[in-house]
Amino acid sequence: MHNFDYHRPSSLDDAVAALGKGEDASLVAGGMTLIPTMKQRLAAPSDLVDLGGIADLVGIKDDGDSVTIGAMTTHAAVAASSAVPPSLAALAGNIGDAQVRNRGTIGGSVANNDPTACYPSACLALGATIVTNAREIPADDFFTGMFETALEESEIIKAVRFPKPEAGNYQKFENPASRYALVGVFVAKTKDGVRVAVTGAGNDGVFRAGDIEQALSANFSPDAVDSSSIPVDSLNGDIHASAEYRQHLIGVMARRAVAAING
Amino acid sequence: MPNVSMTVNGKQVSQEVEGRTLLSAFLREKLDLTGTHIGCDTSQCGACVVHVDGKSVKSCTLLAVQADGASVTTIEGLAQGDDLHPMQAAFRDCHGLQCGFCTPGMVMSAVDLLQHNPDPSDREIREWLEGNICRCTGYHNIVKAVKQAAQSMKGQQAAAAE
Incomplete structure (x- = not known):
């Protein structure tokens, strides 16, 4: 793995600032995709901005008709939550293996938009909304191609809001x-x-x-x-x-x- | 270079590391805790599993700096002096290992399983150990060991409660 400058901001504003400063900076959420990719030297960011220090990005909120899952919430936490629709909890509980589920996050999975990832299908089928630091993006407009999303440079996912299905x-x-x-x-x-x-x-x-x-x-x-x-x-x-x-x-x-x- | 501080097996450690230093490398090369094994180094085999803040993770896929401030437990941190952890004792009793290479990761994963599921079924054990690969003895005796450990840990808790 090539070396990089590591940043661990404690707020979204600081994360945006750190992302803007680096020549080729990258965000890291759980790191379950990015770190293996960096080890293979398929990615070599100049700066790594770790979202793991931003407490606001973790948590699951039941809003009645919908549930809002913070971007840094792990698959394990989603799988174990009674507030989350059972179909979504079951999906989260079958991603990767137990150790990957303890680190991998919904925000990281959605932002990466791996063509074989599970979460993007839940976002589209449930009509989720991707909430970023700048705006709210309907899932139908979010996934724009293989590993491509509507996210702008320096835009960061805060949460994903899922309407509860019948x-x-x-x-x-x-x-x-x-x-x-x-x-x-x-x-x-x-x-x-x-x-x-x-x-x-x-x-x-x-x-x-x-x-x-x-x-x-x-x-x-x-x-x-x-x-x-x-x-x-x-x-x-x-x-x-x-x-x-x-x-x-x-x-x-x-x-x-x-x-x-x-x- | 960033400075990283964490508690490893109850001891406070603090060192300068490169950002790219993996937790597995930090434990093995900086702290000489070579019980954590590196098998595939691609987050598949599970030989490198340790606990970070009580949860099992693959230490080859975590940067040491990401564990800054965390409490880390490795296989070396399980036994109390000469007394093996019930999971370690069960792996020995049930012959849950052959070459032993996968064993530290197996034990650390299984200990995490019993933390939130103290009485798992065979199927739940096998599903939980999906991220731990054994290439010699197979999984049968490993599953038996986890079940035995679950029983002995329940017994210990009952004895402690009396």
């Missing part, structure tokens, strides 16, 4: 080695209708499956799910799975999610 379920077909989602599908019944988000499969990262949403709006049953209309050339094919197989898995995972919701 029902929801996330099904992940894990890569057996990495446990990342080969395909993950989050199905939610929200007050704005059925929303279905797919992670692990899209060329441009997480996306909503409009055709499946429409079919489930008319008939919320596993039989209604058909993933064959999702264009294969919009899906990722690699050594782990072909695009055709991922297209198939989207249907299987969506059907399992609907069946789980219907009980």
Whole structure:
């Protein structure tokens, strides 16, 4: 790992200032992605601004119709929270392994927008709002491509606000080695209708499956799910799975999610 | 270079380190606590698991500076003098190790599990140990050891309460 100047601000303002000063500064949240990336020298920031010293960024607040999760809240804390919708807590409790869940954070995962990460699908399916130091960004506008988000330079995620769904379920077909989602599908019944988000499969990262949403709006049953209309050339094919197989898995995972919701 | 201060196995330590120094390297190379092993060095195998403020983490994926001010427990901090921690004793009794390389991480992970789940099922133990890889003896006796430790720790607590 190349060396860097380390900063541990205790407020968001100080973090923004530190981020602006460095030639090529980077934020670090839990570090579960960034530190391995730096060890491989795929990233070599001049300055590392650690958000771990900002107490305001940690915590889960039940707002009645919604729940607001501070950006530096760990997956383990989300998984253990009774304020969080059960589908979201279950998703958090199945990310990585126990030690990764003790360090990894929701803000870090969402900001990184790894195309195989779990959280982005929950944000899209539940219609979450990403709250930053500058503004509030609807999830539908936030995830702009593989590892790309609407975040500006020096913009920092403070929290993610999730409206509570009527029902929801996330099904992940894990890569057996990495446990990342080969395909993950989050199905939610929200007050704005059925929303279905797919992670692990899209060329441009997480996306909503409009055709499946429409079919489930008319008939919320596993039989209604058909993933064959999702264009294969919009899906990722690699050594782990072909695009055709991922297209198939989207249907299987969506059907399992609907069946789980219907009980 | 940044200065880092933390409590390691109950002792206060303070040293200058490079920002990029990993907690695993800090423990092994600066403090000579070589019980924390480095296996894969890519946060997969779990040989490097230690507790930071009571929670198990992979010390190869944490910077020493990120643990500034924290309380760290390594495998060397579990035994009380010559008395092994119940988890260590159970690993020995149940033959939960062969070469022993993964054992420090296994023990530290398992101790964390029992902190919030004092009576785990086989399945819960296996799921919790997903981030700890053993390449020789397999997991069967490790799971047995964790169950035995859970029983003996419950017994100890009951005895202490009487």
